[in-house]
Structure formats: structure tokens, C-alpha cells
């Protein structure tokens with residue numbers, strides 16, 4: 001979830017000074033057990049991203065040609081524009097994963113637990129959010145009370161979603177770029193819903209479903 005925020009110039013300058021001085025992760029407004037859960041979720045995301053460092057290069061165009069297209073005797077058309085688009089997508093996703101991993105390991109992300117009275121939590125409808133101002137995201141992930149009602153796996157996935165807003169400027173596109181022949185691969189790295197899927201699904205599974213079956217269809221009998 002991304003929430004637009006308006007501020008006076010004076011508050012803005014004070015806030016910017018504060019955020020530029022701040023280079024350590026912090027958790028505020030959370031009770032000890034929430035603290036523990038936030039740290040565990042963050043650790044889970046860091047672990048998954050270090051797995052992805054090994055997994056993701058295997059998803060490159062040349063590798064997929066060998067491991068998926070040729071292996072399964074799929075249709076490969078030389079010079080297909082979708083090959084170029086896929087390579088660009090693959091590169092952009094590397095950058096997204098990198099930004100998330102780096103910001104987490106450098107402890108650049110802060111967390112704030114919100115109470116039920118926080119209007120932005122919309123009485124339970126919103127799980128977590130990141131504030132944006134003039135198109136730039138703040139590096140604080142706000143956790144609504146409903147965040148803690150899901151299990152740790154879901155919490156970790158949500159964290160990856162929110163951190164992608166905070167550091168990779170993703171939006172809540174909710175896969176609206178994924179639409180048969182109108183699929184726009186260039187939008188996928190900008191979609192927090194696409195990014196979060198990599199938390200608990202193997203890359204090949206997501207990519208097969210989302211792109212591979214579409215770029216390299218089965219041969220007609």
C-alpha cells in the first residue's frame with residue numbers, strides 16, 4: 001500500500017534533515033512480541049533475497065532457452081521482440097531485488113507499529129503502508145494492527161512488498177499489466193504485488209505462469 005502525503009515546506013525540511021541523518025534501522029511503537037516478529041520477518045526476507053542472488057541468474061534469457069524452451073520443445077522465434085523485453089525485465093528485477101537486499105542489510109528501513117486509531121489503517125482494511133511525497137517514498141514501513149493477525153510467512157511477504165515501495169519505487173499495480181497479448185513486461189518490476197510473490201514462490205514457477213508459457217508456447221500438434 002502506498003499513501004500520498006502532504007506536508008508544509010517547513011515540516012518537510014525538518015523531516016528531510018532527520019531522514020538524512022538517520023542511517024540505522026529502528027522499530028517504534030511496537031510491543032516486545034511485535035518487535036520480535038518484525039525482526040524475524042526482516043530476517044526471512046534477507047534470507048530469501050540471498051537465495052535469489054543464486055536463483056535469479058538462472059532465469060536469464062539464455063539460461064531459460066536451454067532449461068525451459070529446448071528442454072520442453074517449445075516454440076522459439078528468432079528475433080522475437082518478447083526476447084528483448086524479457087531480458088530487460090530480467091535485468092530490472094535484479095535491480096529491484098538488489099535494492100531491497102541492500103537496504104535491509106544496511107538497516108536503512110525503519111518500522112513503525114500503528115494503533116487501531118491510525119486512520120491510514122482504515123479500520124483493519126490496510127495491513128501496512130509506506131508514505132510517499134512528491135513521488136518519493138519514505139523508508140519507514142508502517143505496520144497496522146491487522147499485519148500481526150497474519151502468520152509470519154504472510155508478514156514476511158508483506159514486508160517484502162512494503163520495502164519494495166520504500167526503496168524500489170514500486171506501485172500497487174496488482175498485476176494489471178498481465179493480460180494475455182497485452183501483457184507489458186516492463187511494468188512487472190514496478191509492481192509490488194509481482195515482487196512480493198518471489199518471497200515464497202520459486203522464481204521458475206512464477207515466471208512460467210506469468211511469461212514463459214506466453215512467450216514460448218507449446219508446438220501445435
Ligand SMILES: [Zn+2]
Nearest residue numbers: 001002172192
Ligand atoms: Zn502496496
